[in-house]
Amino acid sequence: MPELPEVEVVRRGLVSWLRGRTITSVDVLDPRSLRRHALGVEDFIGNLEGTTVADVVRRGKFLWMPLREGLSSSPAGSTPGGTAPAVALMAHLGMSGQLLMQDPSVPDEKHLKVRLRLSQSEGMPDQLRFVDQRIFGGLFVTAMIPTDDGGPGGLAESPLPLIAEEAAHIARDPLDPAFSFDLFYARLRKRRTGLKRALLDQGLVSGIGNIYADEALWRACLHYARPTDKLRRADAERVLASAREVMLDALAAGGTSFDSLYVNVNGASGYFDRSLNAYGREGQPCHRCAAVGITSLIRREQFMNRSSYTCPVCQPRPRNGRW
DNA sequence: CATTCGTCCTGATAGC
DNA sequence: TGCTATCAGGACGAAT
Numbered sequence: 001m002p003e004l005p006e007v008e009v010v011r012r013g014l015v016s017w018l019r020g021r022t023i024t025s026v027d028v029l030d031p032r033s034l035r036r037h038a039l040g041v042e043d044f045i046g047n048l049e050g051t052t053v054a055d056v057v058r059r060g061k062f063l064w065m066p067l068r069e070g071l072s073s074s075p076a077g078s079t080p081g082g083t084a085p086a087v088a089l090m091a092h093l094g095m096s097g098q099l100l101m102q103d104p105s106v107p108d109e110k111h112l113k114v115r116l117r118l119s120q121s122e123g124m125p126d127q128l129r130f131v132d133q134r135i136f137g138g139l140f141v142t143a144m145i146p147t148d149d150g151g152p153g154g155l156a157e158s159p160l161p162l163i164a165e166e167a168a169h170i171a172r173d174p175l176d177p178a179f180s181f182d183l184f185y186a187r188l189r190k191r192r193t194g195l196k197r198a199l200l201d202q203g204l205v206s207g208i209g210n211i212y213a214d215e216a217l218w219r220a221c222l223h224y225a226r227p228t229d230k231l232r233r234a235d236a237e238r239v240l241a242s243a244r245e246v247m248l249d250a251l252a253a254g255g256t257s258f259d260s261l262y263v264n265v266n267g268a269s270g271y272f273d274r275s276l277n278a279y280g281r282e283g284q285p286c287h288r289c290a291a292v293g294i295t296s297l298i299r300r301e302q303f304m305n306r307s308s309y310t311c312p313v314c315q316p317r318p319r320n321g322r323w
Numbered sequence: 324c325a326t327t328c329g330t331c332c333t334g335a336t337a338g339c
Numbered sequence: 340t341g342c343t344a345t346c347a348g349g350a351c352g353a354a355t
Contacts, residue, residue: 001348035331036351061349095348096333111333135332136349193326202350210348304328306348323327328354337345 002093004173004207005250007061010099015056017101022052022071022119033113033132037140047087047141054085059152060206062167064088066144085144088164094137101125114139142166153178173207174244185236188228194322195231196224196308208243211279214309216243218278221314225321278309286311
């Protein structure tokens with residue numbers, strides 16, 4: 001399931017293939033993947049055809065491609081002096097979305113939703129395909145608007161002082177060099193909710209989904225129901241540092257994948273799931289407890305409509321916990 | 324305003 | 340065998 005590391009792996013994979021390529025035509029095989037494009041399929045296609053991809057940028061789990069009108073003026077890619085893109089093609093992978101570069105000879109994937117045909121370029125695939133089984137993800141066109149906080153950020157710092165409008169409300173992620181812990185902690189303390197809920201709130205800190213939330217909480221020895229309005233600064237620092245570590249490990253491994261729906265831009269599955277300590281390990285021994293001779297079994301609890309995995313020994317439930 | 328909850332989806336799997 | 344129930348969950352908008 002794509003969280004920040006997976007989306008970043010996709011972004012890195014796409015940028016060298018897409019920058020400077022012109023979108024020549026668009027096939028929409030399933031309009032449900034354009035649910036967030038309010039003006040409909042024809043408008044979506046009209047916005048894309050004939051434009052050139054200036055860059056591939058990310059904020060949290062949102063990935064977008066700023067578009068310039070007309071053909072690329074320099075085959076090598078972006079032209080710093082050119083007109084700033086007014087719109088971008090936005091992608092969110094949801095639960096099972098994939099962005100695949102493919103040659104036209106490759107048969108359509110079973111769950112192919114949208115195909116972009118690109119200007120031909122020596123040695124590069126000519127199609128970008130959006131494949132999505134569960135349709136929680138999607139594509140849409142969004143305006144590029146000025147931002148006063150230094151741009152999209154993340155590991156893909158854009159030279160443009162613009163951000164996609166539909167991602168403007170998303171907070172910076174823990175790997176973003178411009179991420180402010182002080183800002184995060186101040187906002188966290190004002191909330192009256194549980195720690196995991198806060199970690200999953202993309203407006204507070206982005207990029208963290210159910211898997212990395214559980215892994216970060218396990219590493220920090222904190223229970224998901226710890227009240228945010230009373231959390232000590234050291235605990236908040238520890239859980240953020242843990243999230244950063246887990247995501248960097250995943251990034252180094254090429255992204256996590258465990259339900260085999262998710263594959264990276266080249267179609268290869270990640271393998272980081274082997275090193276998960278909490279997520280999906282119900283009934284298995286806690287690795288940290290085992291290291292000191294204690295046998296404790298990871299427990300799974302329902303949290304809204306999702307599961308939370310914790311060690312009952314090293315992540316004790318707070319007496320005044322909040323969901 | 325802050326917070327919580329329902330909804331969108333498919334397909335693998337379990338149980339009868 | 341073939342049916343139904345359950346589960347996976349990101350993000351938005353409605354409800355509280």
